[in-house]
Structures are given as C-alpha cells and as structure tokens.
Amino acid sequence: MSDSTALTIAEQAPARPQAFDAGRATRRLKGLTTTTQEINRQIRTYGRTIVARSRYLSQNNPYAMQAKKVFVSALTGAGIKPSSLNKDAAFKARLQEVWLDWSDEADAAGLTDFYGLQSTIASEMFDAGECFVRLRTRRPEDGLIVPLQLQLMPSEMLPLNDNRMLDGGNYVQMGVEFNAIGKRVAYWFLRQHPGADQVDLRAGFVGEQVRVPAEEILHLFDSTGFAGQIRGIPHTLSGIVTAAVLDCYDDAELERKRVAALFGGFITTELGDDAAPHPMAEGIDAAQTAGNDSAIALEPGAMLDLDPGQDVTFAEPADVGGNYEAFQYRNLLRMAAGFGVPYAAMTGDLKQANYGSIRAGLVEFRRRIEAMQHAVMVYQFCRPVWRRFMDEAVLAGRLTVGPAKYLTDPHGYRRAKWITPRWDWVDPLKDRQAEKLAVDAGFKARSDVIEAEGYDPEETDRRIAADRAREKDLGLNFSPAKTAPPAGGGAEQVTE
Incomplete structure (x- = not known):
C-alpha cells in the first residue's frame, strides 16, 4: 500500500468520539467531589x-x-x-x-x-x-x-x-x-x-x-x-459552608483589630548588657501588685518626661486592607445565593x-x-x-x-x-398605572389585580358598594373634581 493510499484511508476513517470533559478524571476536576448515592441515603x-x-x-x-x-x-x-x-x-x-x-x-x-x-x-x-x-x-x-x-x-x-x-x-x-x-x-x-x-x-x-x-x-x-x-x-444547604467559614473569618478579623487597638504605644530604652531593669517597669509591677492598674496610663494632652536613651513608638495596627470590602461583597453575594434571598x-x-x-x-x-x-x-x-x-x-x-x-x-x-x-411595589405609581392600563385594555381581569394585592375580589366589591351607598345616604362625594383646561389652550372642553 502506497503512502498516498494510506493517507486517503486515514482521512476517510470516522473521527474518534470526543469524551464529555465533565465526566473525565482530569487534572482540572480532581478536586470536584462526585457521588452516585441516592438522595435519601x-x-x-x-x-x-x-x-x-x-x-x-x-x-x-x-x-x-x-x-x-x-x-x-x-x-x-x-x-x-x-x-x-x-x-x-x-x-x-x-x-x-x-x-x-x-x-x-x-x-x-x-x-x-x-x-x-x-x-x-x-x-x-x-x-x-x-x-x-x-x-x-x-x-x-x-x-x-x-x-x-x-x-x-x-x-x-x-x-x-x-x-x-x-x-x-x-x-x-x-x-x-x-x-x-x-x-x-x-x-x-x-x-x-x-x-x-x-x-x-x-x-x-x-x-x-x-x-x-x-x-x-x-x-x-x-x-x-x-x-x-x-x-x-x-x-440553607448550599450556603452553610460559606456562612460558617466567613463567620469564623469575621470573628478572627474583629478580634485581631480589638487586640491591636489595646496597645497605644511602646517605650523603648537602650540598655547595656549589665543594665538593671528599667524603673518604669518596676513601677508598673508595684502598681499592679497594689491593685492600681491605672497608675501609669495615657491621658489626653499628657506630657511625659523620658530618661536619656528612651524613645516612644506609637502602635500602628495593620489595616484590614483595601480588598476587604470587595472580598466581603463577593462572599456575601455567594451566601445570599445559597440562602435563596436577594x-x-x-x-x-x-x-x-x-x-x-x-x-x-x-x-x-x-x-x-x-x-x-x-x-x-x-x-x-x-x-x-x-x-x-x-x-x-x-x-x-x-x-x-x-x-x-x-x-x-x-x-x-x-x-x-x-x-x-401581596407584594409591595418598588414604584407604586408606575406599577399601579401599569395594572390599570392592563385592566382597561382587557389584558387582565380586575379581580386578578385585587387578588395579587392579597384581597378577596368579592369581599372588596361588597365593601366598595357598601361605602358608596353610605356616602350617597350621607351626601358625601369623594370623586376627584373635574377641571376645565386653560382658556385658549385649544383642548377639548370637559362636559358633564
């Protein structure tokens, strides 16, 4: 068989069927847990x-x-x-x-x-x-x-x-x-x-x-x-893991910031190899022994005398980072999707x-x-x-x-x-106008609109009829007054 003949046969042979990538044990899907267990199990x-x-x-x-x-x-x-x-x-x-x-x-x-x-x-x-x-x-x-x-x-x-x-x-x-x-x-x-x-x-x-x-x-x-x-x-099933892990993270982040905020500053002293303990440290120990924890404390506008060789370094707690809000937003979106709420x-x-x-x-x-x-x-x-x-x-x-x-x-x-x-409307005026247009055009029954607001149409009609009958007996009129258009406006005149 010549090379050209072999090439022709290979070209005419059916292509090898492609496997479903989602069902293959490839590197990308090794971490994806699979199970064939029945839901009840x-x-x-x-x-x-x-x-x-x-x-x-x-x-x-x-x-x-x-x-x-x-x-x-x-x-x-x-x-x-x-x-x-x-x-x-x-x-x-x-x-x-x-x-x-x-x-x-x-x-x-x-x-x-x-x-x-x-x-x-x-x-x-x-x-x-x-x-x-x-x-x-x-x-x-x-x-x-x-x-x-x-x-x-x-x-x-x-x-x-x-x-x-x-x-x-x-x-x-x-x-x-x-x-x-x-x-x-x-x-x-x-x-x-x-x-x-x-x-x-x-x-x-x-x-x-x-x-x-x-x-x-x-x-x-x-x-x-x-x-x-x-x-x-x-x-809550699909949101439990996200909620639990994010909750632990938030607790750890909050505790880290709380602990860091407890330190206002640090006093450093250059001491020799045979130097005795600093007298301020002795004063702190004595004050704590006497039960006076506030003997040495920072106060607004305080001026402290430092001995030669001493320096004050103020604490600068690490911030949560510029990506904290974006990180929280995406995880809370994921949690909301898992819980099925907006x-x-x-x-x-x-x-x-x-x-x-x-x-x-x-x-x-x-x-x-x-x-x-x-x-x-x-x-x-x-x-x-x-x-x-x-x-x-x-x-x-x-x-x-x-x-x-x-x-x-x-x-x-x-x-x-x-x-x-009934569902509360996001924009009551526009939603009410849309419902009225649908009813007036015959696209929707008035009873459907009433039911969507959580009321019984028949009970609503009976109450409306009772209200109108009572208004008529008492001589009341709550209908909106009709006003004529401005003179010379060319608009059609309103007639009773």
Missing part, C-alpha cells in the same frame, strides 16, 4: 448534622438570621388566606364567619392563629427543610367553634435513623412507614424531642416512639428538588443598588417564592387543612348544610382559592 447520613448547623447559623449569624426573616416574610407574610368558590352567597358568608372564628383557635398550643402557624412552618422549612403538622380532633366539651386543632412538630421529632422492615410487608424509611406499593401509611414520631432534657416523665418515655397514621399528618417539604425524595433538605435584603446594603437592579432581583425572587407558596404551603398545608376543617364544621353543625347533603357533593362545597400575601 445522603439525607440519612448527613441530615441530622446539616439541620443542627443550619439552626445554629440562623440563631447566631446576623446575615443568616436576616435571610431567614426575609424568607419567612416573603413566603407567608400576613398569611395565605382562603376564598370559597361556592356559588351560594349565604353559605359563603356563614363559612367565612366560622373560618375566622376557628382560625383564632387553630393552634393546639394556643400561642398564635392559623396564619401565625404558617410563619412558624416557613421558619422550620428554612432551618430544617421540613415541618410536620398533626391534625388533632378535639372533644365537644373542649368548647371550640370547630373540634379541630393543629400541632406543629419539628424535623427532629421523626428520627432519620429509624429504618427497618415490619411484619406484613411494610417498611420504615427515615421514620416514615410505607406499604408494599410505596404509599405513606404512617409516621413513627418520638414522644419527646431528642435534644430536650431527658426527664423520665413516665416509664419508657425517653426514646419512645408512637405510630401516627398518615391521614393525621401533614408533611411539608419542597419535594420538587429530587424525584423520590422522602425527607426535606434545609433551605443580597440587598439579607445585608441591608443598598450602596450598589438602583431601581432597575432591585426590581430585577425582586422579580426573580418572587417567582421562586410563588412556586414554593403554591407547591408547598397551599398544596401540602392549606388545602388538606381546609378539607378537614370543612368536614369537621359540617359534622359539628356549624354550617348551613346538612351532613347528608354535604356528602353528596363534598367537592362542590370545599372548592376554594388561596390568596397569597
């Missing part, structure tokens, strides 16, 4: 430590604490509220009254109302990534408007190390009991928090578990992160912010929060609570519908929409 292995560190940072790190407050206020605000879709006006009015009364009694601990429970759940989700709610049916003699209350339980009450097979084919994984087809059937809760004082209130109380049917438990966690995920992951909201730093940047950051933040509001708070908490509330209210005779009629079409009575808290 990782939660079982590291979950308890991660939750403990997350709770510590949200209590002790100022930025993490502020990020938590921002997250909670955005997710729940003043509360996610229901609006019944039933067409019977009398039934809706009575339902609204019963709900308002019950929402004040919803907390089994008696510390807050239904909307306060939402804030506590959001706080738990930030720290631990999950929260459990137990639906507690009460006795008629308890005197509640509806015999139902909600008991919140933190993540630690369901042990991650509870993994076992049960008789009959069921199995427990991280405290959750599943049947043979993988359906949740029960939860094995501890009777006492594992971090509480281990007081043996009764025999076998410490470490004792109780099986609670799944119908009585609401498990709130963001299940959209991983397919097949059983337990929640702290919202940098300006977490730090309060608005020096580099303007109208456009704040608006763009808030739009993206609101999208993430709205997704969690509907996928977690509404779907996993509000809807099942509303359904159970309706059942208990009908059986207790609090609503104007009999149990038999209710059971024929429970879905028709239960239908409701949930109104999330």
